[in-house]
Amino acid sequence: MKISADTLSVLKNFAAINPSLLVRKGSTLNTVCPSSRILAEAKVTEEFPMEFAIYDMAKFLGIVSLFKTPVFEFKDTHLVISADGEGGVRSVKYFYTNPEFIQNKGDKKIKMPDTVVKFPLSEDNLAAILKAASVLQAPDMSVTSNDGMIIITVCDKKNPTGNSWQLVVHEWEDETPFRFWFTIDTLKMMSGDYDVSIAAKAVAKFEGVNSPANYWVAMEADSTYGKA
Numbered sequence: 001m002k003i004s005a006d007t008l009s010v011l012k013n014f015a016a017i018n019p020s021l022l023v024r025k026g027s028t029l030n031t032v033c034p035s036s037r038i039l040a041e042a043k044v045t046e047e048f049p050m051e052f053a054i055y056d057m058a059k060f061l062g063i064v065s066l067f068k069t070p071v072f073e074f075k076d077t078h079l080v081i082s083a084d085g086e087g088g089v090r091s092v093k094y095f096y097t098n099p100e101f102i103q104n105k106g107d108k109k110i111k112m113p114d115t116v117v118k119f120p121l122s123e124d125n126l127a128a129i130l131k132a133a134s135v136l137q138a139p140d141m142s143v144t145s146n147d148g149m150i151i152i153t154v155c156d157k158k159n160p161t162g163n164s165w166q167l168v169v170h171e172w173e174d175e176t177p178f179r180f181w182f183t184i185d186t187l188k189m190m191s192g193d194y195d196v197s198i199a200a201k202a203v204a205k206f207e208g209v210n211s212p213a214n215y216w217v218a219m220e221a222d223s224t225y226g227k228a
Contacts, residue, residue, distance in 0.1 A: 003070070067084075079093075112199065113201070116198060117197075140157045140183060150168070178224060180224075
């Protein structure tokens with residue numbers, strides 16, 4: 001079988017969340033970061049014929065990059081990756097790892113609590129947030145409301161006199177005060193537009209609009225809803 005460029009993009013993104021991956025039979029891919037603060041799920045076009053585990057995703061993707069148009073043949077103990085129409089005979093035999101060696105297999109399902117805040121986050125705005133965090137070397141992001149608007153702030157919350165960056169993302173009429181905190185390193189989404197839903201406690205969901213992936217991200221413990 002062939003694996004599309006879109007699915008390879010999902011695998012590259014998941015490798016940034018967890019260096020290992022358990023691929024289950026079917027067309028749904030799941031991963032969880034080692035700290036369990038990010039859970040990701042993607043529906044892909046391919047139907048994987050069996051369950052197999054990859055211990056080192058970076059090495060696996062590097063092997064795949066050796067071929068312009070790779071073809072994958074699934075064996076009981078290994079995967080044969082070969083060239084399609086590239087001339088000559090080239091192939092790599094890649095052995096699966098023991099699933100027991102995979103930390104956080106992505107087998108946990110999150111039942112999203114009732115959400116209290118929802119807003120769209122465009123691909124451009126997501127990129128702007130990450131760029132601002134990089135330029136400012138700021139580790140934190142807050143989501144608040146002010147004057148009928150939802151505002152995202154990138155800052156270092158431990159340094160009240162440090163530089164900060166703000167972005168107005170959506171109109172918001174509810175007057176209930178809130179301040180939800182995230183660490184920037186949990187924003188490991190694929191490029192794309194997302195619908196963001198935030199529960200009063202613990203978790204936010206980033207649902208892909210033009211991305212095949214959805215992400216559940218743990219909020220920081222000092223997040224508040226219902227008090228300024």
